[in-house]
Amino acid sequence: MKTAAIVAIVIVLVLVAGFFGFGRERTWALLFGPADLGPVPNFAELKRPKSANTFLACPPEVCVRAEPDLVPPVFAADPHALRQALSAIIEAEPLVEHVAVDDDGLGDRYIQRTPVMRFPDTIVIRYVPVDVGRTTLVIYSRSKLGSNDFGVNEKRVRRWLRALESAVPPIAAA
Numbered sequence: 001m002k003t004a005a006i007v008a009i010v011i012v013l014v015l016v017a018g019f020f021g022f023g024r025e026r027t028w029a030l031l032f033g034p035a036d037l038g039p040v041p042n043f044a045e046l047k048r049p050k051s052a053n054t055f056l057a058c059p060p061e062v063c064v065r066a067e068p069d070l071v072p073p074v075f076a077a078d079p080h081a082l083r084q085a086l087s088a089i090i091e092a093e094p095l096v097e098h099v100a101v102d103d104d105g106l107g108d109r110y111i112q113r114t115p116v117m118r119f120p121d122t123i124v125i126r127y128v129p130v131d132v133g134r135t136t137l138v139i140y141s142r143s144k145l146g147s148n149d150f151g152v153n154e155k156r157v158r159r160w161l162r163a164l165e166s167a168v169p170p171i172a173a174a
Contacts, residue, residue: 073170
């Protein structure tokens with residue numbers, strides 16, 4: 001019993017030292033691998049985990065296998081204009097890193113970290129042309145660590161969509 005307590009104390013001290021000496025982001029990467037969960041190659045085939053640490057805003061005709069938590073609106077903008085507006089909103093937020101752009105310029109991937117512990121979340125965005133000058137989008141936000149994100153991903157996606165709707169008024173539900 002004494003040995004287990006000593007081992008636990010040593011582990012805690014190593015983690016605390018790592019957090020302060022090595023950095024929170026680097027400590028999480030060392031323990032759990034890279035922060036970026038990677039791209040979603042095909043939203044039509046997306047299978048979401050059973051854990052409660054993701055949030056998906058997606059038109060049902062795009063996300064065929066995965067049930068979206070929210071259907072995003074259609075915007076009166078071409079995909080590149082919508083991307084530019086949302087990128088400005090995202091990049092104004094704290095602790096955001098833009099990690100990838102799709103080859104066709106219609107998708108982005110971001111990492112956003114929580115303020116205190118710097119837990120990383122990966123956010124994949126895909127801009128979906130609906131018609132000439134009309135675009136909707138997919139936003140899939142997922143946490144790297146834990147099985148419950150306490151609503152962080154949902155709040156982020158809803159916040160970003162509200163800000164986008166203020167910048168580029170929607171014309172209809174998707």
